[in-house]
Structures are given as structure tokens and as C-alpha cells.
Amino acid sequence: MKALFLVLLSINALYLGWRMWIVPTEAPPAFVEAGDIPRLQLVGEGADGNAASDDLAAASSGVEAIEPLPEGIDESLEAVAEVAAADDEEVATPEPIELASAGSVSEPPAAEAAAPACMSLGPFVNLREATEATARLNDQGLQPSQRLSESQVWFGHWVHLPSLPSRDAAIAIVEDLRAKGITDIYIEPSGPFRNSISLGVFSDAAHAETRAGQIRRMGVSPQIRDRYRDSSVYWVDFDLPPGMSLDPTDYQATPSRVLRLEPC
Template identity: 30%
Template sequence: MLLRLLFVLLIALNIAVAAWLLLGESSTHAVEPSDKGVPELKLLTELPVASSAAPAGSSSTAAVAPPAAVSAARASAGAAIEKPATPVATPPVNAAANPAPTPPKPAQAPEAEKTVAEAPAPPATVPTSAKRSYRCLAVGPFSTQVDLRTARTTLAARTVRSRQRQEQTTESHGWRVFLPAQATREQALAQAKRLEAKGIKDYFVVTAQGELQNSVALGLFHDPANARKRRDEVIASGFPARMSERTETTPVWWLDVVVPDDAGNDIRRAIRAPATARPTGCF
């Protein structure tokens, strides 16, 4: 029973809606196409083809145009290029009639910026470095190469460049007192016996080959004053004693360095005695 009632109500509702639609459509006013105020609609194919001289702002219209319109525009542009262009006389430009546009005035800066701009710039200060002068010193002598390398390592931070060299030096090893060499060994031994007879001791006969072979040595002294005293005593006893310096030639090493002129005292304080630092020629 309930289903039948719902079915009847649906049918009645459909009939009422159909009647309202029919009655409402007859009372509406249709707008004529020729009424004023209504814009006229045009198809894209009815629009004029954009020419090649169109401004850049019309690119959006060309982008919306259909492919057929674009093809037609390209064809017309090609035809325009193939035809010779007619020269157009350009009228002379009157400078008085068309004055040059006046450039716009720059915006005024704030007072703070204007004050900074008008302030005179301070003079540029160029740093100047004093030109350093250099000197050359010879450090040494060193009796061994070990001492040379040690000094070179110590002075490396204070020198600009350095070099090492070897020299031969004559060193004094004391003073000798002796009697001149005899022709034979027997004559030298006979002379030694006469010395002993006079009470002169501390002697010996030189047998080694050399300029003093077969001589009688009377002593070796480091102090030349003691050597002279010994010589005078033997001469007073009636023997022709002589005195000479004993020397030997040995190699020594020097270190030549180039240092700033104001670093000479530092170099002298850094080296160890007996080595010294003396001026030498630069290299």
C-alpha cells in the first residue's frame, strides 16, 4: 500500500514539473541577435590575417590563430618579399620642430647620501718600503766540515744566499831550537856527545828524512820567549844553535754569506769562536 502511494506521488510530481516548465517558457522574453548592447560573435577564420608589420604586442593574437591562418600569413609574407619594395622618400627631419627630448632629472638623494658624496675624498696613501742594502761576509775559518755545516744551518734564516769554499792555511805549531844538520849520522851523534859534556841535556838526534835529518833538536816551545832563552843558553856554551817556527799547511773551510746591512751584528753574535765574520767581496 505504501509503495503504491509513493508511486502515485512521483507521477503527480512529474506532471507538476512539466506543467511549470511549459508555463514558465512561454512567459520569458527571447533576446534578438540584433539587440543593442550584445557583442557580435566572430569565428577565428573570419578574423583578418595579421601582417608582418604588426607590433610585438600582437604576438598573442598570432599565437591563437589556427594553423590555416598562420599558413596564409606565411604565404602572403613570402609574396611580399619576392616583390621589389618601392622606395619611400623620407621627409627631412626638422630639428627645430622636433626638439631632442630632455633627459629626466635624477632623483635627489637623501641628505645623508648627498653629504657623503660632496665630502672630499682623502688623498690616497701609497705605502713605501725602504730599499734594503746588503753586505757580504766571510764566516770562518772552520777546521772541519762538520763545523761548517753547523754554522750554515744556524745562519740559514738570517742569510739571503751562501756558499762554501776551501782554502789552504799555514798554522804555527810552536818554535823549535836545534843545531844545524850534519853531513852524516855519525857527525850528529858526536855533536850530541859534546852537548852532554857541556851539561846540556834534553836533546835528540833527528833521523827522519827531510831538511832536519841528522840535526840535533834542543826543544819545541809554544812561547817564542822560552825558545829564545834556550837558544841563547846553547850559544853561550859554544854551539851554533838556531830558532825557527814550526808550521804546517792544513785545509780550512769558509762560509760566504749575503745578509741585509742591518743584520751584520746578528751574524757575529750567532757564530761561535774561534770563527769570525769579516767583510768580503759579494758574489
């Protein structure tokens, strides 16, 4: 047993000597630090990174050099940079907007004054009445002018009986009223009031009512309406200033001459 132990010990000693003096020693592989893997910071390292700088300097000796870019890449990059710079120069710089000072702000235009309105006063049945009205308007500072036209003229308050079915029926009533003492009576021969019986035209409404009451007491029912007729009349035109008013009744020669004030 002792002999076996000595034999094994001799064999181990021979193998160790062979490994140390006969087999060549291989160089250890170079250490290369991967650039994309973050380095772990040790607990003993300070915030200033001195330890990291030492490790990086130690490992830099084993890092392979970066290969240069292929030919033509540098020129292409320079051309792209020149085109971008030219585009920046062509972009127009917006001009600053000048703000108007408080003193240069234009005031809104003032509202235009209302223009005088052209008005017509009339109708006057004769030239004398129109001339008198023209003189009064001149005295008020206006500039009137006269004109002649055809128009319907108010004639008065007309007392009449409505249209009857026939002329014979109208004649029978007229004869009956005349027998009772009613005069100034006649039958309308044509127009919208054909076969109606006219009992008089009055300029005063009170007289018209008196006439109508007289006829009612005889058993008939008359009506009262305004009566007009076509005639050549005079109108007086003038410009009425804004805010100025005018009453047509102030220019009536008689109460029976009803005047109107209307636009030209």
C-alpha cells in the first residue's frame, strides 16, 4: 500500500514538471468591453467617476479602431448640408407688423345727416289758392314749386240712398220724396252708384247729418259718405327739412277744401 502511494505521487510530480517546462504557455485572450452594454457602478466608486475613468483607460488598449467611412459619403453629407443652408436662406423672414399708435387710430365716420324729404301739398282746385299756399311756404324758408295734375278732389259729405235694383224703382222713391217737399234730389245715371238717389252734398258734416235725419223721418234710411270727383288741380312741391312738421289744414282756403300732405 505504501508502495502504491509512492508510485502515484511520482506520476503526479512527473506530470506537473511536464506541464511547466515542456508544454508552451498560451497567452490569455484580450479583454474587449462592449460599447452598448452599460457598465455597473461599484459601491466604492465616487460620484466624480474616477474609478470609471481608470477602467475605461485600461480597457481602451484592447478596443479595435473604428473603420473609416466609404469614399463619397463625406462629399454627400457636405452637399446635403449646403442644400439645407441654401433653403434656410430662401425662407423669407416675415416683416414685423407695425401697430398703429393711439393717436393715429381713425375715428369712425360720422352718420350722415338725414336729407330733406320731398313733399306735396294739395290738391288746390284753383291757381289762386295754390299761389297763396306757395307764398306762405316761402315765408317759412322753404322753396316751393307749383304743378298741375289730374286728381280726385274731395267734393263734400254726400247724403244718398243706396243703389236700387232698377231705375223704375229709383224713380218711384224720388216722386214720393218730392211729394213730401224734398228738393235737390236726383238719380245717379251711371258708375258704381248707378240708380242710387242723391240727396245733397254738404261741406259741413253737421248739415249732412241734419239732411239725413230729415229723410229718415220719411221712412227711408239714407247713408253719408265722402264724395270725390276728377278734376285738374294744383300741387305745391317742396323739401321738408328733418324734424319740421306741417299741418295741411293751415293752408285750406275754406273748410270744404280738404288738403293732403304726401310724398312727391
